[in-house]
Each structure stands twice: as C-alpha cells, then as structure tokens.
Amino acid sequence: MIQKIGVIGAGQMGAGIAHVCAVSGFDVKLSDISADALNKAVGNIGKNLERQIAKGKLTEAEKHTALERISTGTDLAIFGDCDLVIEAATEAEEVKREIFKRLVPNLNSTALIASNTSSISITRLAAVTDRPAKFMGMHFMNPVPVMQLVELIRGIATDEETFQSVRELTVKLGKKAAVAEDFPAFIVNRILLPMINEAVYTLYEGVGSVEAIDTALKLGANHPMGPLELADFIGLDTCLAIMHVLYDGLADSKYRPCPLLVKYVEAGWVGRKAGRGFYDYSKPVPVPTR
C-alpha cells in the first residue's frame, strides 16, 4: 500500500510530481542536491496551487493541507519511511545511476523505486539497485498538474505486484496510464522529440523563422504550443539528452540531434528555465531569439 512518496530532484517535474501527490492525499518527501532548488520548488508548487484555486478547482484549506504534506531535505535519509521513491533528476544516465546507488542504503526493504526519465533504459537503471523487481518507469508529462498521461514502463525484471501498485497509484493521482515497452524514449518521446528536432532543423536550414514555425503548427495542426515553444518549455538540455538516447539506442541517423540544438545547449540557452532558448523570456511577452 503506497502512502508515503519520495521525490528526488526538485526541478519542474519533481515539483509537479510532489504537487500532484500532495493534493491527492499522499505524504511527500522532496529532495534535491540544492537547498535553493527546494525552496524554489515549494514556491512554484504554491503558485500552481493558487492557479487551481483561481479556477475553483481547489480551496484555500486544500492548498494549505497539501503544502503541509510536503517536507523537503537534501539528505537521502529522509526517504527511510517511504513506500515509493520517484526519481526526477536531470536526464543524464550517470546522474541517475549515482542517485540510485546512494539512495538504496536509505530505503526500507519493501520500498519501490520509479524513474520519471523521459527516455533512458529502465532495465539498465534498475540494474544498479538491489531491487530490479521493484523498479519501474513512471513517466509524468509536463506540466504535471495539468497533463493527464503517465507512461508506465516495466524493466525486464519488474514484477507484477510492483506494476499493479504503481498503476493503482497513477489512477489515485487522477491520471491515465499508457503502457510502453522498455525501448529508447518509450512511446511519447519516440514520436514527439523527432518532431521537435525536425522543427529545429527547419529553423537551422532557414525554411522558416521561430515565429513562423510555431505559428504553423499552432494554427495548422492545432498544437497548444508550437514545437520550439514546447522545446523551451521542456528544456533544450532535456530535448538534446532524449535525442542522444534515441540516436545511440536505435543507431539510426534520422535521430541525429540538430547542430543548432547542440549549439543552444552549449550556450546554456536551455529554454524557459534558463530565461532564454528559442525565445527570450526576460520580457512579459516572450520574444523569438532568431
């Protein structure tokens, strides 16, 4: 029975996962290597709870109770009484492997582990823990409070009890599950990221401007965000990491990352979270940077 949930990584996804779990009645422990990131995360959770109050989806009392359910810390020892720990740190395999190696000694023997990874092999990540049968992918979508989908991915060793427990949790969080096999980038990003990468190629080759490309897909295909706006929203570092996983994992040149995407990430222009990507977010209305 999952009641106490740990979340590692207090970025946009970790904060969103903590938000949704707390609002749904679960006790949440949120950790990050940076105390500053934790403070920012709790602030963002408060702001997003306010959005829900403004739309009549939550009361002030429910916001207060949800925030009360969230405790934070930079020491992995806070996860000692958790039934499930969800990792939502940077999309880098080495970072995740290191986290799991340091996490395991702090867990009780029955705790489950999930990764919110966008693309990385669940089987490989599970193999660095002492409990591959209790490990799986629980892939939320951004922004977590709004997007209905959670992609569930079994590693080769994930047992049925673990899968059913995480699937039940997904439903209790008010989300809908889609089950993907453990292959590079699973379903959502196997399809979505090549589209985003193609949008960057379209810009790189001068077929259209940032504005034209995003307008074309918003008005031409009814996308809520244009592909370049969405890339900034996801994080260009995360987009590039996912393209590398596809390119390395499937060995097909069609997944080669666009050189312009590489250049933006090398410049640190990683999108909304850095204040600059394909758009400049320093003004009230984002302005295309190209």
Ligand SMILES: CC(=O)CC(=O)SCCNC(=O)CCNC(=O)[C@H](O)C(C)(C)COP(=O)(O)OP(=O)(O)OC[C@H]1O[C@@H](n2cnc3c(N)ncnc32)[C@H](O)[C@@H]1OP(=O)(O)O
């Ligand atoms: C990379 C991966 O591994 C997988 C992924 O996540 S891929 C990315 C998947 N996500 C997408 O494709 C998002 C596409 N964009 C959208 O759906 C919409 O632009 C959006 C929901 C983000 C914003 O919608 P919008 O109509 O422009 O704004 P707005 O009307 O203000 O917001 C709609 C709702 O979203 C909420 N919202 C908007 N932005 C938000 C944010 N950044 N965080 C939390 N909530 C947010 C609003 O509060 C509002 O909530 P309610 O529905 O509860 O009232």
Ligand SMILES: NC(=O)C1=CN([C@@H]2O[C@H](COP(=O)(O)OP(=O)(O)OC[C@H]3O[C@@H](n4cnc5c(N)ncnc54)[C@H](OP(=O)(O)O)[C@@H]3O)[C@@H](O)[C@H]2O)C=CC1
């Ligand atoms: N962005 C998106 O749209 C989506 C992302 N995901 C996945 O979710 C995960 C997180 O993505 P996202 O939230 O966007 O990333 P962010 O960069 O916003 O947040 C990552 C957080 O993890 C922290 N971190 C880094 N190393 C460690 C560590 N060793 N221990 C604890 N925390 C650490 C980072 O701290 P610091 O900044 O100090 O390094 C940062 O606060 C990734 O695996 C990503 O692929 C899944 C769905 C959607």
